[in-house]
Amino acid sequence: MLGVIxxxxxxxxxxxxxxxxxxxxxxxxxxxxxAKEITVREALNSALDEEMSADPxxxxxxxxxxxxxxxxKISKGLLEKYGPDRVVDTPITEAGFxxxxxxxAYYGLKPVIEFMTFNFSMQAIDHIINxxxxxxYMSAGQISVPIVFRGxxxxxxxxxxxxxxxxxxxxxxxxxxxxxAPYSSEDARGLLKAAIRDPDPVVFLENELLYGESFxxxxxTLDSSFSLPIGxxxxxxxxxxxxxxxxxxxxxxxxxxxxxLAKEGISAEVINLRSIRPLDRxxxxxxxxxxxxxxxxxxGFPQHGVGAEICASVLEDSFEYxxxxxxxxxxxDVPMPYAANLERMAVPQQRGLATDQVHWPQLPKRYKELxxxxxxx
Amino acid sequence: xxxxxxTKIIQPMYINSARSPDKSDSCNKILSxxxxxxxxxxxxxxxxxxxxxxxxxxxxxxVSSDVVKKKKVESNPASNLLITKEEGLELYEDMxxxxxxxDMCAQMYYRGKMFGFVHxxxxxxxxxxxxxxxxxxxxxxxxxxxxxxxxxxxxVPARAVMSELFGKATGCCRGQGGSMHMFSKEHNVLGGxxxxxxxxxxxxxxxxxxxxxxxxLKEDCDDVTLAFFGDGTCNNGxxxxxxxxxxxxxxxxxxxxxxxxxxxxxxxxxxxxxPQIWKKGPAxxxxxxxxxxxxxxxxxxxxxxxxxxxxxxxxxxxxxxETYRFRGHSLADPDELRDPAEKAHYATRDPITxxxxxxxxxxxxxxxxxxAIEKKIEEVVEEAVEFADKSPVPARSQLxxxxxxxxxxxxxxxxxxxxxxxxxxxxxxxxx
Numbered sequence: 001m002l003g004v005i006x007x008x009x010x011x012x013x014x015x016x017x018x019x020x021x022x023x024x025x026x027x028x029x030x031x032x033x034x035a036k037e038i039t040v041r042e043a044l045n046s047a048l049d050e051e052m053s054a055d056p057x058x059x060x061x062x063x064x065x066x067x068x069x070x071x072x073k074i075s076k077g078l079l080e081k082y083g084p085d086r087v088v089d090t091p092i093t094e095a096g097f098x099x100x101x102x103x104x105a106y107y108g109l110k111p112v113i114e115f116m117t118f119n120f121s122m123q124a125i126d127h128i129i130n131x132x133x134x135x136x137y138m139s140a141g142q143i144s145v146p147i148v149f150r151g152x153x154x155x156x157x158x159x160x161x162x163x164x165x166x167x168x169x170x171x172x173x174x175x176x177x178x179x180x181a182p183y184s185s186e187d188a189r190g191l192l193k194a195a196i197r198d199p200d201p202v203v204f205l206e207n208e209l210l211y212g213e214s215f216x217x218x219x220x221t222l223d224s225s226f227s228l229p230i231g232x233x234x235x236x237x238x239x240x241x242x243x244x245x246x247x248x249x250x251x252x253x254x255x256x257x258x259x260x261l262a263k264e265g266i267s268a269e270v271i272n273l274r275s276i277r278p279l280d281r282x283x284x285x286x287x288x289x290x291x292x293x294x295x296x297x298x299x300g301f302p303q304h305g306v307g308a309e310i311c312a313s314v315l316e317d318s319f320e321y322x323x324x325x326x327x328x329x330x331x332x333d334v335p336m337p338y339a340a341n342l343e344r345m346a347v348p349q350q351r352g353l354a355t356d357q358v359h360w361p362q363l364p365k366r367y368k369e370l371x372x373x374x375x376x377x
Numbered sequence: 378x379x380x381x382x383x384t385k386i387i388q389p390m391y392i393n394s395a396r397s398p399d400k401s402d403s404c405n406k407i408l409s410x411x412x413x414x415x416x417x418x419x420x421x422x423x424x425x426x427x428x429x430x431x432x433x434x435x436x437x438x439x440v441s442s443d444v445v446k447k448k449k450v451e452s453n454p455a456s457n458l459l460i461t462k463e464e465g466l467e468l469y470e471d472m473x474x475x476x477x478x479x480d481m482c483a484q485m486y487y488r489g490k491m492f493g494f495v496h497x498x499x500x501x502x503x504x505x506x507x508x509x510x511x512x513x514x515x516x517x518x519x520x521x522x523x524x525x526x527x528x529x530x531x532x533v534p535a536r537a538v539m540s541e542l543f544g545k546a547t548g549c550c551r552g553q554g555g556s557m558h559m560f561s562k563e564h565n566v567l568g569g570x571x572x573x574x575x576x577x578x579x580x581x582x583x584x585x586x587x588x589x590x591x592x593x594l595k596e597d598c599d600d601v602t603l604a605f606f607g608d609g610t611c612n613n614g615x616x617x618x619x620x621x622x623x624x625x626x627x628x629x630x631x632x633x634x635x636x637x638x639x640x641x642x643x644x645x646x647x648x649x650x651x652p653q654i655w656k657k658g659p660a661x662x663x664x665x666x667x668x669x670x671x672x673x674x675x676x677x678x679x680x681x682x683x684x685x686x687x688x689x690x691x692x693x694x695x696x697x698x699e700t701y702r703f704r705g706h707s708l709a710d711p712d713e714l715r716d717p718a719e720k721a722h723y724a725t726r727d728p729i730t731x732x733x734x735x736x737x738x739x740x741x742x743x744x745x746x747x748x749a750i751e752k753k754i755e756e757v758v759e760e761a762v763e764f765a766d767k768s769p770v771p772a773r774s775q776l777x778x779x780x781x782x783x784x785x786x787x788x789x790x791x792x793x794x795x796x797x798x799x800x801x802x803x804x805x806x807x808x809x
Contacts, residue, residue, distance in 0.1 A: 056593065056594055057594070059589065059593070083593075085589065085592050085593035086593055090622070091618075091621060091622065091625070093618035093621070093622065095578065095614060095615045095618060096578050096581070096615055096618030096619050096621075096622055097578075097618075097622070098578070099575070099577070099578020099579050099581065099582060099615065099619070100578050100579075100581045100582035100585050100619070100622065101582060102578070102579055102582055103519070103567070103578060103579035103580060103581060103582020103583045103584075103585065103586070104582040104583065104585050104586045104589070105582070106567050106568075106579065106582065106583060107517065107567070107582070107583040107586040107587075108586055108590075109586050109589060126572060126575060127575070127578065127579075130570070130571075130572060130575060131568075131570070131575060131579055135560070135568070136779050136780065136781065136782055137553055137779050137780050138550060138553055138554040138555075138558040138560065138568075138569075139550050139553075139554060139558070139560030139562070139568070139779075140550040140551035140552075140553045140554065140560075140778075140779050141551075141778070141779040141782070142550070142560055142561065142562035142563075143560050143562055143567065143568075144782035145782075146782075175780050176780050176781065178781075178786050198783060198786075199781075199782035199783050200781045200782050200783055200786055230785070230786070231785065231786070231787075231788035231789055231795075232789060275788070277788075278786060278787055278788025278789070279788065280788060280789055281788070281789075281791070282789050282790060282791045282792075282793060283789075285791065317791070
């Protein structure tokens with residue numbers, strides 16, 4: 001996302017760089033101590049394990065969570081430890097088992113419902129929204145629904161249009177739901193624990209490509225009572241020239257971009273949203289008031305996306321502080337293509353693409369493949 | 378034993394031989410509307426497994442009451458009756474409450490006190506009373522949008538339901554739910570769902586909780602859940618998903634189909650490839666029972682069996698109650714598609730009249746006692762209306778309440794503190 005559309009370059013020419021696969025993200029600067037690292041997968045597994053042992057009402061239900069050890073091995077070892085009563089393998093019936101989870105939550109248990117990917121949650125979306133999110137309101141507080149819906153969200157690698165959608169914007173618009181999107185292992189642990197302990201329905205959007213990534217982690221994070229507050233964003237990197245907001249995998253990309261921009265003398269502040277709903281508007285606005293410029297990054301479709309909401313919020317609250325129009329970087333406004341080169345073009349990339357060689361007349365100019373543009377300083 | 382639990386697969390031919398000799402059970406012939414109408418002699422029919430015991434028992438008529446017929450009564454009144462006097466009066470009172478309440482709803486709607494979607498239950502009272510009066514407080518009921526009477530039978534006070542319908546702050550959901558969303562934690566009414574089929578997985582989940590409590594938490598829990606839904610729902614995917622999972626995990630649930638033959642204007646026969654819904658139970662490994670839903674005593678007998686079965690841990694049952702709604706789908710429905718002859722026919726099978734006749738013919742109650750009950754209920758309903766009328770509408774500050782159980786879910790305000798801690802938070806503005 002660093003490449004600048006060449007005709008927009010001002011006095012600073014920012015070179016394009018290739019994406020370095022598997023590069024450790026610049027999260028290490030946020031932790032002062034400890035070289036211990038765990039993958040996001042281990043973080044989620046340990047969080048589930050600890051919460052299930054702390055409260056016997058917590059149970060995990062989903063496809064392949066038991067004997068298969070989890071479709072992405074997130075629930076590895078849990079069946080052996082807690083037995084089939086608490087780690088429940090279901091038939092392929094999202095609407096059915098999501099509704100069963102909601103009914104169990106109505107009646108006193110604390111289910112964790114796993115979707116193999118959030119694309120499958122569309123089959124159960126009626127229960128997530130109508131039976132879970134709205135129930136506390138419709139029953140005037142009598143029936144609270146302490147349920148967590150979790151699973152991988154967003155694009156993976158080469159999985160095609162029906163397996164690659166990002167649902168942050170859809171779920172983020174529903175009152176009564178809390179929507180979380182962790183990035184690092186610390187986020188994963190802390191937010192999943194907070195979600196399971198929370199008395200309200202929580203949609204927990206993980207990312208398949210992050211499962212295997214390792215992040216340094218402090219001793220405090222490994223404590224079983226650790227949790228992060230819901231509704232608070234994290235400033236991953238401080239800066240003063242431009243604010244970049246991102247969530248989930250895009251935080252890594254934003255941090256890399258910030259590192260590269262720093263070499264050019266542009267100090268970018270990167271905000272890891274962590275919580276899509278409630279959105280931490282105060283942190284975002286405070287940051288924009290400091291830097292006066294905003295770029296939002298997300299992987300999902302551009303129209304009515306998370307970035308659209310952030311931009312509107314900043315316009316409403318901090319209009320006088322903006323020195324330049326807000327910029328949204330999002331996925332392409334197309335269903336995810338399968339061909340590897342097309343797929344790369346459809347999501348934000350580190351690499352600047354030479355799209356002045358590719359003609360996309362139908363796409364509005366703003367939605368062109370994702371470069372960090374307009375750093376007009 | 379009518380419902381002995383076995384897990385064998387049902388072979389079609391055994392179903393035929395297990396049938397009772399009553400030919401109006403038309404499992405073999407093509408159904409025509411007339412086979413639903415006028416089936417006064419619908420006997421207790423089970424379709425299940427192949428053990429000789431069940432085959433024998435299936436031919437025995439387990440429910441002996443035939444409300445209109447007199448002959449059984451003469452032989453030995455005391456031991457042949459299905460209910461005692463107290464039970465009879467309780468059932469009568471509950472059905473009269475349901476009917477009077479729904480009639481009052483119609484009146485109030487046309488006077489503008491009630492608004493939106495209101496779906497009335499007139500004619501189906503036998504199902505609600507027959508099933509719910511057998512439950513304890515801890516058992517759950519999950520219903521659809523036609524849920525006023527289910528809530529009343531379960532014990533929610535009439536004034537709370539009426540206030541909810543008027544949209545007042547004293548309603549059972551403080552006016553935030555409405556006609557289609559009756560919730561009561563105290564009485565374990567888990568809703569009131571507008572989408573058909575939505576309540577079935579939720580009910581299955583409540584049953585799952587009972588089983589979980591018993592097996593994983595080792596508590597002493599035998600709570601049963603009843604899921605009420607209609608004939609239209611039986612074509613919906615979630616229904617089948619839940620039949621599968623409930624039978625698979627032997628959940629303590631009874632699926633009660635209130636087959637009133639019409640889904641708004643869509644006749645059940647036009648919408649369903651095999652209109653005999655009870656048959657869908659055995660396909661998933663649970664007993665499927667058909668019962669005359671206009672006869673509260675028959676419904677009660679079937680319900681007893683199904684609920685006891687669930688409490689013993691033997692798993693779910695699918696009960697199809699053949700019933701009818703006297704009014705349209707909702708108060709906005711002109712109800713033009715139903716044949717007046719059909720309506721007239723079912724009006725003669727009114728469950729309240731039938732029970733009244735039974736009680737009087739078997740000397741369980743006198744005319745005076747029944748009239749006294751009717752008067753009492755009339756007063757209860759009128760009092761409920763007065764109460765609802767006088768109750769205040771919800772305050773503006775209630776708009777933002779109860780969105781979250783943990784109100785910090787509204788996030789952090791510009792001053793860095795949680796929004797819900799701001800004293801001006803619930804002033805009814807939308808700026809969150």
